[in-house]
Amino acid sequence: MCVLVVAAFWGRVYAADMAPTLQGHFEQGGIVFGHTNPSTRVQLNGEPVQVSTNGHFVFGFGRDETGPVELKLTASSGEVWQQSYPIASRTFDxxxxxxxxxxxxxxxxxxxxxxxxxxxxxxxxxxxxxxxxxxxxxxxxxxxxxxxxxxxxxxxxxxxxxxxxxxxxxxxxxxxxxxxxxxxxxxxxxxxxxxxxxxxxxxxxxxxxxxxxxxxxxxxxxxxxxxxxxxxxxxxxxxxxxxxxxxxxxxxxxxxxxxxxxxxxxx
CATH class of the missing domain: 2.70.70.10 (Glucose Permease (Domain IIA))
Known part of the structure; x- marks a missing residue:
């Protein structure tokens, strides 16, 4: 797997100890791999992202995605972690x-x-x-x-x-x-x-x-x-x-x- 870079982000953080591990590229065509507690519910722009039995998940962005995107994690206890990420644009031939x-x-x-x-x-x-x-x-x-x-x-x-x-x-x-x-x-x-x-x-x-x-x-x-x-x-x-x-x-x-x-x- 290539060396992955996590993008800069902005937005308010709730329950900081819930922050997931993220590796990837927050840009057009980019792929992001994540890990969290398996019982945590993950959403990207309000849509569910499946989490594996070992807590792994993945998501990505289309060629024309402009962002920003909102990543939200909700623990089984009801605690919430939420961040907004910009999506870097690319120049295509x-x-x-x-x-x-x-x-x-x-x-x-x-x-x-x-x-x-x-x-x-x-x-x-x-x-x-x-x-x-x-x-x-x-x-x-x-x-x-x-x-x-x-x-x-x-x-x-x-x-x-x-x-x-x-x-x-x-x-x-x-x-x-x-x-x-x-x-x-x-x-x-x-x-x-x-x-x-x-x-x-x-x-x-x-x-x-x-x-x-x-x-x-x-x-x-x-x-x-x-x-x-x-x-x-x-x-x-x-x-x-x-x-x-x-x-x-x-x-x-x-x-x-x-x-x-x-x-x-x-x-």
Whole structure:
């Protein structure tokens, strides 16, 4: 796991001895790991954050989060600890391309329908809330290779902003092994989605998921438990990819986070 920095905060503190241990990045795309008494109730902006049986929890912030955010802990005794944290903004790469044929920007209705079906399968896979603590045990790089794409970048095609890139791309030859960055359970193993090609989702517990895109082969099945470092797939160029690479994504529920915060930096 990368070296983590806790952001500055402001706000009133109640019951200071209840303060949780927090490690992470209070910024756009950032991930924060926490620990508290297992009986404590945790809320972020009024929404519940699940706490594991050993007191671990995790949350994060989307690409466009502006903050500030309010973190509140309530003990079983009723005591409250509360803090407000600013969210640091980031600068993301924006690429503008004009003069493209319409068919390359707007897919056919049949393709749109298939994409929606794929998106629903992905959404369903991420609804699991397994009581596993793999998310709290550290992460490793899922593949060896050169970083060819980063979280948050975006293209504007013919003046139309496209969905930002929410993954970390690792360029490597087709067939390069992909390993589980942390332990978990395989929730999706689709061989050929329209946009993402071979797609796999691993559940690391409590709503924290890894997703792998453009895979050429998969070596595990849905429902299978995997260990950190276990080979689960192979890099490919399936779906809409310009070359062989792994697109690794991290989700906390429906919030898309930056995988770079989980592992040592690489060029």
């Amino acid at each position: 924006i690429q503008r391309i004009d003069g493209l044929p319409k068919r390359t920007v707007t897919p056919d209705p049949e393709v749109v329908a298939e994409i929606r079906k794929n998106n629903e399968e992905v959404w369903i896979a991420r609804q699991h809330r397994t009581e596993r603590e793999d998310f709290a045990n550290g992460f490793i790089w899922p593949a060896e290779g050169r970083i060819s794409g980063v979280y948050g970048s975006q293209r504007v095609l013919n003046g139309n902003p496209r969905t930002p890139h929410y993954g970390l791309d690792v360029a490597a030859p087709t067939g390069t092994p992909v390993v589980a960055p942390a332990g978990g359970i395989v929730r999706l193993a689709h061989p050929d989605m329209v946009l993402s090609g071979g797609t796999m989702i691993i559940d690391h517990g409590y709503g924290f998921f890894s997703t792998f895109l453009h895979l050429s082969a998969m070596h595990v099945e849905v429902g299978q438990e995997v260990k950190q470092g276990e080979v689960v797939a192979e890099i490919g160029a399936t779906g809409r990819a310009t070359g062989p690479h792994l697109d690794w994504r991290i989700n906390w529920g429906n919030v898309r986070l930056d995988p770079q915060y989980l592992v040592p930096k690489r060029n």
